[in-house]
Amino acid sequence: MNRSLDSIKQPVVERTNFTLDLVSGSGGLSVPEQRRLDNWFATMDLGYGDRISIDDPMSNPSTKEAVAAIAARYGLLVSDGAPVTQGFVEPGKSRIIITRSRASVPGCPDWEGRFASNYGNATSPGFGCAVNGNLAAMVANPEHLVQGATGTGETVIMTSNKAIDSYRTQAPTGQGGLKTVSSTSAGGN
Numbered sequence: 001m002n003r004s005l006d007s008i009k010q011p012v013v014e015r016t017n018f019t020l021d022l023v024s025g026s027g028g029l030s031v032p033e034q035r036r037l038d039n040w041f042a043t044m045d046l047g048y049g050d051r052i053s054i055d056d057p058m059s060n061p062s063t064k065e066a067v068a069a070i071a072a073r074y075g076l077l078v079s080d081g082a083p084v085t086q087g088f089v090e091p092g093k094s095r096i097i098i099t100r101s102r103a104s105v106p107g108c109p110d111w112e113g114r115f116a117s118n119y120g121n122a123t124s125p126g127f128g129c130a131v132n133g134n135l136a137a138m139v140a141n142p143e144h145l146v147q148g149a150t151g152t153g154e155t156v157i158m159t160s161n162k163a164i165d166s167y168r169t170q171a172p173t174g175q176g177g178l179k180t181v182s183s184t185s186a187g188g189n
Contacts, residue, residue, distance in 0.1 A: 002122050002127065003120060003123075004123075005123065006128075007128020007129075007131070007132055008127070009105050009106070009107055009110065009126070009127075009128050009132055010128075010132060011103050011104065011105050011135060011136040012103070012104060012105070012106055013101050013142045013146050014101065014102050014104070015099055015101050016100050016101075016102070017085055017097055017098070017099050018044060018097070018098045018100065019085050019095050020036075020040050020095070020096045021090070021095050022036065022037060022093060022094050022095075023092060023093055024063045024092065024093060025092065026058075026060065028060060028062030028063045029062075029067070029094075034066055034070060037066075037067065037096060038070050038073070040096075041070065041073075041074055041098075046071075046074045046098065047074065047075075048075070048076075048140055048141065049101060049140060049143070050076060050099070050100050051076075051099040051100075052071050052077070052078050052079060052098055053079045053080075053081060053082040053083065053096075053099065054082060054094055055082040055085065055094065055097060056089075056094040057089055057091070057094075058094075064078060083099060085097060101141070101143050102142060103136035103137075103139060103142035103145055105132045105133045108129035108132070108133050109126050109129050109130075109133075110124075110125045110129060111125075111126060
């Protein structure tokens with residue numbers, strides 16, 4: 001029995017890692033491997049909220065540049081560091097990892113006890129399902145429910161100051177006085 005106004009049903013973020021091992025050499029990824037990676041990204045319907053990382057035992061900058069160029073076509077950047085995945089990366093290969101997060105509210109909707117009497121003045125078992133379910137469905141990047149978004153640390157002062165300067169330099173609207181209006185003049189009615 002929940003006698004508070006805190007929702008028991010909270011959003012849960014699930015992460016799934018998808019991996020693709022590509023042949024990489026000292027020159028990075030070959031053109032066929034780059035096409036294979038691009039086709040995999042298209043098949044995975046890569047988009048905002050997905051995180052791309054590389055597990056490359058050689059830490060070859062050419063491989064990272066090739067993957068970053070293909071990821072840029074989808075509007076994404078390659079993350080530093082890679083999550084731990086099952087198995088190991090064989091020599092001469094690089095593992096590309098897509099981390100996809102999904103938010104949901106388990107146990108919602110909950111209609112249990114909707115006809116029961118409530119002598120303890122408690123909230124219903126489904127209290128908060130609508131708000132938390134909508135939040136989980138609408139958040140663009142579910143990872144932001146866990147850690148929040150981090151800023152770049154840069155403040156764009158020029159654009160914010162344009163609006164402030166425009167507001168400060170405009171003449172007040174009542175500066176010229178009030179217009180003379182006659183109720184007897186023909187107004188075209």
